[in-house]
Amino acid sequence: MRIATWNVNSLNARLPRVEEWIDYARPDVLCMQETKLADAAFPSMAFSALGYEVASHGDGRWNGVAIASRVGLEDVARGFEGPADDQGARLVAATCGGVRVHSVYVPNGREVPGEHYDAKLAWYDELLAYLERTSKPTDKVAVCGDFNVAPDDRDVWDPAAMVGSTHVTGPERDRLRALEEWGLVDAFRLCYAQDQLFSWWDYRAGNFHKHMGLRIDLVMVSRPLAEGVTYAVIDRNARKGKQPSDHAPVLVDIDI
DNA sequence: ATGGTTGCGAAGCAA
Numbered sequence: 001m002r003i004a005t006w007n008v009n010s011l012n013a014r015l016p017r018v019e020e021w022i023d024y025a026r027p028d029v030l031c032m033q034e035t036k037l038a039d040a041a042f043p044s045m046a047f048s049a050l051g052y053e054v055a056s057h058g059d060g061r062w063n064g065v066a067i068a069s070r071v072g073l074e075d076v077a078r079g080f081e082g083p084a085d086d087q088g089a090r091l092v093a094a095t096c097g098g099v100r101v102h103s104v105y106v107p108n109g110r111e112v113p114g115e116h117y118d119a120k121l122a123w124y125d126e127l128l129a130y131l132e133r134t135s136k137p138t139d140k141v142a143v144c145g146d147f148n149v150a151p152d153d154r155d156v157w158d159p160a161a162m163v164g165s166t167h168v169t170g171p172e173r174d175r176l177r178a179l180e181e182w183g184l185v186d187a188f189r190l191c192y193a194q195d196q197l198f199s200w201w202d203y204r205a206g207n208f209h210k211h212m213g214l215r216i217d218l219v220m221v222s223r224p225l226a227e228g229v230t231y232a233v234i235d236r237n238a239r240k241g242k243q244p245s246d247h248a249p250v251l252v253d254i255d256i
Numbered sequence: 257a258t259g260g261t262t263g264c265g266a267a268g269c270a271a
Contacts, residue, residue, distance in 0.1 A: 010263055108271060204260035
């Protein structure tokens, strides 16, 4: 199974790039974030034309997540049905080809300290509680998306410049580790150990061309899937050219 | 140097 995740930063603005990317990457499952579309406005026909079923969870202007699958799409669940849903439409789950897939858009956190930062940590806690009650680590589980945390300093363009900033603080990284302790594995790190491999670059100040980025888009998989990971890549080409998202898609191949 | 750019939506906010 080829599973991918991409923060598209508005599916309406990005649809031509997403269609182009699907056409050459041919993922079996594509998790998207920041669709910025209400479910009623989701371009389902565009995905249908490419052979994909879609499940979306969006309330319009901000946030919004979706899963596109060409290997089946069953038992769709939207949100936590809990307090963290107040932070927007940021979670959708579905069973695709025998894998319980989650597309997540973790809150940014903004300032440290701050109420949005605290809410981000609470969102992580609710994600862990959700996984604990809906899946088992011995199941085939994938949690894919924009985690808005760089797992360690290899994932940061200049760790010294970012000390104390959101995306790199201890409490945020502890939340990622708690997901790992539950049983998830950062699939990209099964394939690459080196630093300076990023998935997001600020639009501003030519950061992409200056290699000033972060790796915050992750495919986290349970051990039964981790054992089958054969390949991973961050497709930097999708960050180039006309009207790119500020994130690149992350793709993982898994023998199931 | 608290800069710079994009998306949404029509001014300012979020990222």
